[in-house]
Amino acid sequence: MKRMLVIGSLVLAGCTASGDRVLRVDRADDQQRAVAVDATMFDASPVDVTYLNTSPYEKIGFKAANGSNGSFDLYSFELDDDGTLFQRGQIDTVCDRIRESAKERGAIIVVFVHGWKHNATPCDGNISCFRTVLRKLADDEQTHGRNRVVAGVYLGWRGLGWCDEPAKEVTFYGRKAAAERVGSAEAREILHNLREVHEQLNDPKNKAVNAAAHGIPSRLVIVGHSFGAALVHAAVLPDMTQDIRSARRKAEQLGTKQLERIDGYGDLVVIVNPAFEAQRFDVLSREMMSLRANGYSFASDQKPVYVVVSSVGDKPTHYAFPTGQSLGLLLQPLKIIHGPAYWLRYVTTVGHYGPYRTHEAQQITPIEGGMARRVKDQSCFPDREQTLPSSYPTCSCDQATFGAMTRAIAVASTHLATAGNDVYGNVRLIEYKKAQDAHLPFWVIKAQTNVVASHNDIFNPTFVSMLYGMVTKVADQRY
Numbered sequence: 001m002k003r004m005l006v007i008g009s010l011v012l013a014g015c016t017a018s019g020d021r022v023l024r025v026d027r028a029d030d031q032q033r034a035v036a037v038d039a040t041m042f043d044a045s046p047v048d049v050t051y052l053n054t055s056p057y058e059k060i061g062f063k064a065a066n067g068s069n070g071s072f073d074l075y076s077f078e079l080d081d082d083g084t085l086f087q088r089g090q091i092d093t094v095c096d097r098i099r100e101s102a103k104e105r106g107a108i109i110v111v112f113v114h115g116w117k118h119n120a121t122p123c124d125g126n127i128s129c130f131r132t133v134l135r136k137l138a139d140d141e142q143t144h145g146r147n148r149v150v151a152g153v154y155l156g157w158r159g160l161g162w163c164d165e166p167a168k169e170v171t172f173y174g175r176k177a178a179a180e181r182v183g184s185a186e187a188r189e190i191l192h193n194l195r196e197v198h199e200q201l202n203d204p205k206n207k208a209v210n211a212a213a214h215g216i217p218s219r220l221v222i223v224g225h226s227f228g229a230a231l232v233h234a235a236v237l238p239d240m241t242q243d244i245r246s247a248r249r250k251a252e253q254l255g256t257k258q259l260e261r262i263d264g265y266g267d268l269v270v271i272v273n274p275a276f277e278a279q280r281f282d283v284l285s286r287e288m289m290s291l292r293a294n295g296y297s298f299a300s301d302q303k304p305v306y307v308v309v310s311s312v313g314d315k316p317t318h319y320a321f322p323t324g325q326s327l328g329l330l331l332q333p334l335k336i337i338h339g340p341a342y343w344l345r346y347v348t349t350v351g352h353y354g355p356y357r358t359h360e361a362q363q364i365t366p367i368e369g370g371m372a373r374r375v376k377d378q379s380c381f382p383d384r385e386q387t388l389p390s391s392y393p394t395c396s397c398d399q400a401t402f403g404a405m406t407r408a409i410a411v412a413s414t415h416l417a418t419a420g421n422d423v424y425g426n427v428r429l430i431e432y433k434k435a436q437d438a439h440l441p442f443w444v445i446k447a448q449t450n451v452v453a454s455h456n457d458i459f460n461p462t463f464v465s466m467l468y469g470m471v472t473k474v475a476d477q478r479y
Contacts, residue, residue: 022078023119024078024120024122056120057075057097058076059071059072060072060131060135062138062139065142065406072137072151073098073101073150073151075094075151075152077153077154077190078120081181083157084185091186091193095194095197102149105147106146106201106217107149107219108149108219108221109151109194109266110223111153111194111222112126112228113155113187113222114126114127114154114157114159114225115159115224115229116160116171116175118159119158120156126225128397131152132405133152133459133464136402136406136409137150140409155187157178158175158178159175161174173328176227176276179227180230180231180234183231184234184235187235191265195265201218202217221268222268222269225273226274226316230274230276240284241283243263243305244288248291257297258299259297259298261299261302261303262298262302264306264441267471268307270308270467270470272310273310273351274317277325277346277348281356281444288442298440304443306442307442308351309447309452310446311454311455313452313453315455317351317455351444351446357444358431359429360429361430361445364423364427367404367408405461408462411426412468424470425465426461426462426466427451427462450462
């Protein structure tokens with residue numbers, strides 16, 4: 001009975017076992033430890049052993065494919081259930097570090113926001129595979145002589161509400177609400193500040209940065225998964241909406257129906273298998289419909305700025321989500337009066353809502369070693385003083401996955417050089433008739449299972465190559 005009462009309270013309140021406890025403490029000696037690691041990290045092994053502790057800052061070195069010494073940075077933010085940073089000074093510290101390290105050679109800044117049942121522990125499965133992606137990007141920079149700083153930003157929130165079953169499964173509503181709440185709070189400030197860093201690094205007036213002037217622009221990519229996608233959407237939606245309205249007002253002032261190019265939030269915002277209702281995307285849809293109804297058209301060189309990718313094999317968002325939302329709809333009578341169209345948008349995730357879809361994604365070339373073998377997450381909530389003298393491979397995806405990712409990026413590079421505008425990495429996008437010639441800044445893509453197999457299959461090489469190709473084409477067109 002006691003256990004049932006606990007579970008019941010979790011369903012209603014979405015409580016978390018971690019409470020207000022920070023998982024990755026920035027202790028005074030963390031920077032000294034990072035420097036000590038830097039001095040010894042480069043040895044002959046393909047992936048060097050590095051020192052992982054609970055610090056929110058990691059610098060990881062490796063031997064690149066061309067034999068040179070490479071490295072990447074990984075910064076972890078943590079927010080509580082109200083969306084407040086546990087360590088408020090992190091925003092300025094991280095932005096200053098990225099800005100300083102990239103001032104002469106530019107940077108690739110990749111933000112990843114995890115979903116349900118994950119958090120910021122150093123060996124969480126999501127952050128582990130994120131390290132593998134960052135290493136591949138850094139290796140690619142070394143191999144092609146661009147040498148930009150690779151900075152990963154892992155935005156951690158309390159997606160993992162409880163460690164034990166079945167309590168872990170019944171925190172759905174609490175964690176969904178928390179993600180949306182966090183995205184409307186200081187997570188928005190984090191993304192705003194990183195956006196400013198990106199703009200400063202690419203500002204031609206900034207004489208300290210010369211990478212962009214030589215055709216190697218700095219890049220900012222923001223990726224959110226599942227409930228993390230809901231967090232990202234809540235954080236960037238006001239800016240995305242304002243961008244459209246500003247473009248329309250400027251066109252009105254100039255007396256034209258042709259909008260100027262919308263550059264969006266950084267280079268690209270991508271949400272994968274988003275676990276939020278289509279109704280939350282409706283504001284963007286209505287803005288675009290209003291433009292069309294009044295004869296406006298997007299710029300001929302408009303590229304996507306916000307991309308939704310949902311797999312046809314994503315059963316949780318395709319089946320479980322509508323079931324839960326239908327129950328929620330019945331418990332909220334005021335929502336019922338909005339009518340059937342609203343009901344459908346409310347119970348269907350944005351990626352599975354047919355009227356919003358613009359493209360279908362299909363794999364071009366099967367990649368040997370294909371899908372990522374997911375690492376086993378570490379214990380849920382380690383002691384806050386626990387030191388983890390782990391090796392980098394222990395807290396990253398397996399080496400077979402890295403090899404497959406390397407081959408996928410190689411295929412992507414070949415396709416970029418030879419294929420048309422419908423190819424992004426190892427993926428071909430088939431445009432739906434309703435989206436043709438619209439040059440839409442917002443894409444909703446249905447992904448076949450050979451691109452994204454299931455809800456959690458977000459670090460597989462083919463999908464990573466697709467992101468690689470999209471970001472490359474967007475940035476090449478913009479700068």
